[in-house]
Amino acid sequence: MFLSLQEEFQGASAEQYKLVICEKPLAAKRISEVLGTRKLIKKEPLPGVVIFEIVSKSDQRFIVCSALGHLYNLFPLEKNRKKYPIYDVKWSPRHSIIARERRRILQTLMVISNISKGASEFIHACDYDLEGELIGYNILQYACKNKYKVSKRAKFSSLTDTELNRSFDNLQRTNIRIADAGIARHLIDFIFGINLSRALVNCVNVSNQINQFHNLTIGRVQGPTLGFIVNKEVNIRNHIPDPFWYITGKFEKSGSFFKANLEKVIHKFSDIEKILSECKNETGIIKQIAQYEKEINPPTPFNITNLQKEAYRIFKITPATTLSIAESLYLAALISYPRTSSQKNPPSIGYKQIIKQLSMNYDKKYENVINDLLKRKYLVPYQGKEEDPAHPAIYPTGVKKKKLNVFQQKILDLIIRRFLSTFGNNAITKYTEVIIDVNGHDFISKGNTIVKNGWISIYKPYFIINESILPEFSRGEFVKVDK
Known part of the structure; x- marks a missing residue:
């Protein structure tokens, strides 16, 4: 199947194709739609594994593949679950207790691995942050056989036509320091978690007189969080009320x-x-x-934390749901990349162009504000202190909105109004x-x-x-x- 795929794609020309690795299926679809102006063919080499064969306006040939988030996890080399400390680990395909998901992970890696054998170049197009860099790194290193160092990086903060085209026209070198930072974080989490969890389970089992097994876990974040909750509860229980009155x-x-x-x-x-x-x-x-x-x-432009706080304050939408909604708006090219800690939007995003796009593609509820802003000779937003070297603050792209559910509409309107208000007067x-x-x-x-x-x-x-x-x-x- 994979041999015929390579022959079909290369048969009409001696020119080879470039393999593009994306983080999510929707991102792969969006990138393919933007780049594949000459040709776009959707294929399913194995059940549930979708790839896109595309030819760009400059006759460049690509096969666009997608991960499913992290396809690799760390596993201990020591198989005895009672032994600790554990320091020797390896990256292996992510294990899932759900058989269908486990099969899809292995099939996705199999497809990418086979397609990589005929690729002339490799393009890392996962999200530009620690986790995205690590997702692409592991695929390029293990599925594609040590191709990270020779790969190119597509860096973008939104999925608009303009930014994607600019990103693929100006591919950068991959940054091993970002990948190493992602690896280090996973190593710390894994080594901290597995060793303390095994020690905790061992202590409980030794002191357990009725010989029942208890599976307990603790982690780098989980432990301090539980400690904070316990301390808070102890303080509440020990509190002696001191009544007082206001008149x-x-x-x-x-x-x-x-x-x-x-x-x-x-x-x-x-x-x-x-x-x-x-x-x-x-x-x-x-x-x-x-x-x-x-x-x-x-107000300052939104970073993800500010957006989550504001969405909960106004709509009572939980932080996890807000993040999920923001990511769906990003994949629809309606907002910039949401997982950012920045409170700054640089002039390079094109303030006036975004505002003009909002004027053309959205209803009249922003009309008076937009008309006032467009009359100004200079547009200078109020900026916060927080910076993120990878991405600017969250901003609307101005792209015409698709059909959205109620919660997506609420979060998008909040982001648009926040963006416009940063240009307002005190x-x-x-x-x-x-x-x-x-x-x-x-x-x-x-x-x-x-x-x-x-x-x-x-x-x-x-x-x-x-x-x-x-x-x-x-x-x-x-x-x-x-x-």
Whole structure:
């Protein structure tokens, strides 16, 4: 089957093909659609294993294959599960307890291995991060027989036509340091986890008087996390409550009512009645007034952590679900690569071009904002401090959206509004704090009003300042305690 595949692809020309390794099937499909302008044939050499034969506009021939995430895992050379410490390990095809998945992994590696024998060049097109680099490294090293060093790297942060074409026109050398970093992380996780887990299981089994086997695990992240939870639970159980109370008064001035809180916290219940009796139906005097204006900067561009926090705050979507949705939007070429820690979007992504694309391909809900931004001579986004050498912050590509489910629409709208709001002007609020003396008891009332909406009008409804408007006061003025 594989021999006929190579003969068919090379039969019409002596020119050989380039093998492209992608991380996910949808990424392989998208790359094939963009590059294969002259020819695109989808084939299934083995059940469930899809490849794409393509010819680009420059008559370059490719076979595009896909991994299924990690196809290789670390395994100990020592087979005795009771022995530890274990330091000698090897990379082998990932084992799955699900027979169908296990078979598909082996068949995928078999297809890639056989196709690699006739390839003239190798292109690593997995995600440009530690995990993506390692996925491609293992395939090129083991399935393709030590081809990582001679392979080229396609680096892209979105799956738009422009960026993919630019990436494949400017292939880079692979960076073994990134691959080594990925290998080191997996080694640490594996060696830490397997040795401590075996030690833990051994301790439990030795102390177990009824001879039942217990399979326990601990890991580099799992252990400290469980420790944190236990410590927190111990603190909660040992906590001795110390009750306290706040007193809030309702005041009136010229027909306007407002609230103020007693400045101090009450720790004795007996003090409450005393304070209430001294303040009820009395008159307070404005003791002090403080007012100032505060500028609020636009939000920073999203990194994955900020996006997950914001999606949970607004929509109550869990972090894992948000990541899954973001990855689906990335594979649909609607947003840039989401697994980034950066809070910066460089000018090279083309601010104005993205905004124009959003104007053309999306409905009119962004129209006023976009028209205002496009009138500007310069577009300068507000940037955060966090940087990622591999990818910029998350941004919308402006590509026309496909059919999306409700959750995808919500996350995409959030990302678009966040991106646009980074170009907004600072918002300005006016803060007022008034101290009212009622028979020697100081009550504080705080007000907050928006003077200038700025970027807030762009990011609505995802950011709203709850205004609290106070009457106008003068120092020494009297106000009535309503209750």
